[in-house]
Each structure stands twice: as C-alpha cells, then as structure tokens.
Amino acid sequence: MTCPDYKGLMMGYLDNELDEHQKKMFTEHLDQCPDCKKELAEFKDLKQLADEVALTEPTDELWQHYWKNIYNRFERTLGWLLVSVAAIILLIYGGFRLIEEIIQDPTVDIVLKVGLVALIGGLAILFVSVLRERLYLRKKDPYKDIRR
Amino acid sequence: MNSPCTTELAAIKQCRNGSRKAFEVIVNRYMKDAYFIALGYVGNRQDALDLSQEAFFKAYRKLDTLSADNKFFPWFYQILKNQCFSHLRKFKNKKTQSLDGAEEPIVIEDEKHSFDPEMIAERNEAKDRLWQAIGQLDEKHREVIILRHFQNFSYDQIAQTLLYSKGTVMSRLYYARKKLRELLDDKKGGLL
Structure with missing residues (x-):
C-alpha cells in the first residue's frame, strides 16, 4: 500500500473507528511515515476544535410544538385545496352564466x-x-x- | 416488547393507510436529528425548523415511494438535504450563503473550557472561522462533516444515511477535513 491508501484509515484511526487489524496496519505505517504523522497531528487539532463546538439544544417548547406545526401544514394544505377547487368551480360557473346571458341577449x-x-x-x-x-x-x- | 425498528415499520405501514397519528411517532423519533442536520446546513434556527418540518411534510406525502426494504431515515435524509440545499441556493442567489454571513448557528462552548476567558475568546473566534469554512465546503464534503461532528454519527450510521460504503465515508471525510484545514489556514493568521 502507498501513502494515499492510508488516508481513509487515518480518518478511522482519528475517530476510533478501525478494527484491531486496521489499527495495527495504520500504526505500523505511521511509524515509518513522518508525513502521515504530521498530517495526523494537524487533523487531531481540527477534530479537537470541531468537537469543542456544540450546537445549542433548543427549548423544550420547540419540541412540544414540532408535530403541531407539521399537522398544521396538513390542515392548511387541505384548506387551500378546497378553496382552490371551490374558486375554480365558481369562476367557471359564473363565467359560463355570464357568457350564456350575453349570447342570449338580443340587444348585444x-x-x-x-x-x-x-x-x-x-x-x-x-x-x-x-x-x-x-x-x-x-x-x-x-x-x-x-x-x- | 417491540424494538424501535418494528415500531417504525408498523408506523410506516399505518401511515400508508392514512394514519397521521402513526406519522407523529416517526416525527418524534427523528425530529431532533432532522432539525440539527438542517441547522448544520442552513445556519439559523428558524430556517432549520421550517425546512425540517417541511421535509417531514413532504416525506409523508411521498411515503408510497419508500420501498418496503428501505429504512425511513436514509430516505428521509435525501428529502431533507434537497430541501436545505435548494433553500441555500435560493438564498445565495438573493443575498449570500447564510453560513458566510452574520447569522451563524447558535453554538455553545464545551463546558470544560468555560472557566477560562482567554480560551473562550479564542474558541469563539475559532468557532466563527470554523463555521465560515464549513459554509464554503461543497455539498458532499459538508454533509459528512455535519453528520460526523455535529450529529456524532458513527461511520456505519453515516454510510447508511448517505448510502455510501464505509470506505467512501472515510475517504470523503479525509478530503472534507483536508479542505476544511486549507480553508482555515487561508483565513487571517491561520487557525490551526
């Protein structure tokens, strides 16, 4: 294996995701490769920084209303659908009656x-x-x- | 006692028969993951909330496209991701990418450093740069960073969610972190 082949293993090593065999393979390579050793140290700094920053947990209220907000979307979608269908029916009906009247009107x-x-x-x-x-x-x- | 997977499968089956109550079970199970992933992508709480809820709403309407062999979350994740990136693209066209702007995700510092003012100041600055750098990553790199660092997903969980092999996850993480380091080094004075 060449150096680039160990890059994936380097991530696994960093995140403690390697099995014993992979770990042994990587540490053996690390002992012989100062470049990978240096790169690993740099990635450790980055990981440490990222691990120290955590996203804030929102208030419990947000989770309590979470489903309700989704449910409201279901209701509103149904509401808008009914309004749209009704508007189309009324427009077609009204338009049809208006045209019918104009056509039947002898004065027009x-x-x-x-x-x-x-x-x-x-x-x-x-x-x-x-x-x-x-x-x-x-x-x-x-x-x-x-x-x- | 039913396992979470059995409960999920049963809930999905009921959802397909029109039960919204069953969908509530699914939402309650994944809402935190969905919210935090969206927060990692879009960078502000209100948008993250709206987008994650919209993604659940869309998922419910598309449930018939989820095959019986597939798990809910990886399938849902694709909807959520599309929703977030589509929002970012719109926002980018209008203004600028939110992670680059003044409004950054609300973050807390690790408690073990909270007693040291100098450390807090340093970490606040570092945090700002980190978020700016994450905002500059492309989609495929940003998603592995978010899932790994802010969701604390294992490689297996990332692989399942992104539908990659574990090897691809490791490789993506390597290039994502490398790019992140380069971006941070390019910033004023370097970070690391």
Whole structure:
C-alpha cells in the first residue's frame, strides 16, 4: 500500500473507528511515515476544535410544538385545496352564466358575441394544448427525478 | 416488547393507510436529528425548523415511494438535504450563503473550557472561522462533516444515511477535513 491508501484509515484511526487489524496496519505505517504523522497531528487539532463546538439544544417548547406545526401544514394544505377547487368551480360557473346571458341577449351586438365565442374557443384550445404538453413531458422527462 | 425498528415499520405501514397519528411517532423519533442536520446546513434556527418540518411534510406525502426494504431515515435524509440545499441556493442567489454571513448557528462552548476567558475568546473566534469554512465546503464534503461532528454519527450510521460504503465515508471525510484545514489556514493568521 502507498501513502494515499492510508488516508481513509487515518480518518478511522482519528475517530476510533478501525478494527484491531486496521489499527495495527495504520500504526505500523505511521511509524515509518513522518508525513502521515504530521498530517495526523494537524487533523487531531481540527477534530479537537470541531468537537469543542456544540450546537445549542433548543427549548423544550420547540419540541412540544414540532408535530403541531407539521399537522398544521396538513390542515392548511387541505384548506387551500378546497378553496382552490371551490374558486375554480365558481369562476367557471359564473363565467359560463355570464357568457350564456350575453349570447342570449338580443340587444348585444353580434360582433361582440362572435368575438366572445372566439376568445373562449381560443383559451380552451390553449389550455388543452399546454395541459397535453405538460402531461407528455411529465411522462417522458428522463430527468424528472434529478434535483435541479 | 417491540424494538424501535418494528415500531417504525408498523408506523410506516399505518401511515400508508392514512394514519397521521402513526406519522407523529416517526416525527418524534427523528425530529431532533432532522432539525440539527438542517441547522448544520442552513445556519439559523428558524430556517432549520421550517425546512425540517417541511421535509417531514413532504416525506409523508411521498411515503408510497419508500420501498418496503428501505429504512425511513436514509430516505428521509435525501428529502431533507434537497430541501436545505435548494433553500441555500435560493438564498445565495438573493443575498449570500447564510453560513458566510452574520447569522451563524447558535453554538455553545464545551463546558470544560468555560472557566477560562482567554480560551473562550479564542474558541469563539475559532468557532466563527470554523463555521465560515464549513459554509464554503461543497455539498458532499459538508454533509459528512455535519453528520460526523455535529450529529456524532458513527461511520456505519453515516454510510447508511448517505448510502455510501464505509470506505467512501472515510475517504470523503479525509478530503472534507483536508479542505476544511486549507480553508482555515487561508483565513487571517491561520487557525490551526
């Protein structure tokens, strides 16, 4: 084994994660290699520094409310879902009734009626087209599970 | 008496059937790990809390993608990590990486040094530099440092969580610590 092969073992030695055989192998190498000995001493200083810094434990209150905050997300998601569905239904219904009234109203100019129908038709085509494209991409996208 | 693993498996099974109460068991078991890992990544308590809770929320919604052979925590860790790094990227674009900024993780000193004012001052400065240096590590190096030093995970636990071999964990730790040392040495006057 060459020096670079012992680098992983050096970490294991430092963190006391080696078995007896690995420990023996590494200490034998250490006796013959001043470079690794020096590097190990430097890593020991770094480890000591990192070990002396500990993250503060938050208050018990935080842990007591932890689940409640997650549960609130479930409730709010359901709430927003219902609000969104209701808003879409009401908008479609209201829009449909409004258009129906305009088209059936004999006092409204025919040009406005044709324009309105064309606008709705165009929006419907665009919606279906975008929706179809999205669904197709979702199925075929090879990178969909890759984190961007 | 049921072992923690049996309890976890049973809880996951119940969660799949829509039980949120069962998910509470899982959350209570891992919330501290999740919070502290997020704190190590993003560097402030409020974001760590939000991100870890959001990760649990996402995990619940995606539970059907966790295969029966896989353990919950390594799978959950990937969600949490993605959540944290995605937050850091957004934050970096807006402002600067939080670990580089003024708001550093709230840390305490080891009690055995608390009686020595000079040591405290030295360690406070060292602590600041250490956090700044950790903030400059890339993702794959930062995660092993956080799991090893701030979660006190064993190599086996790190390997299970990151889905690496133990050899890869040792190698990653070597390069992560080496990079950390270089970053600390580059800082004013050197640290070590």
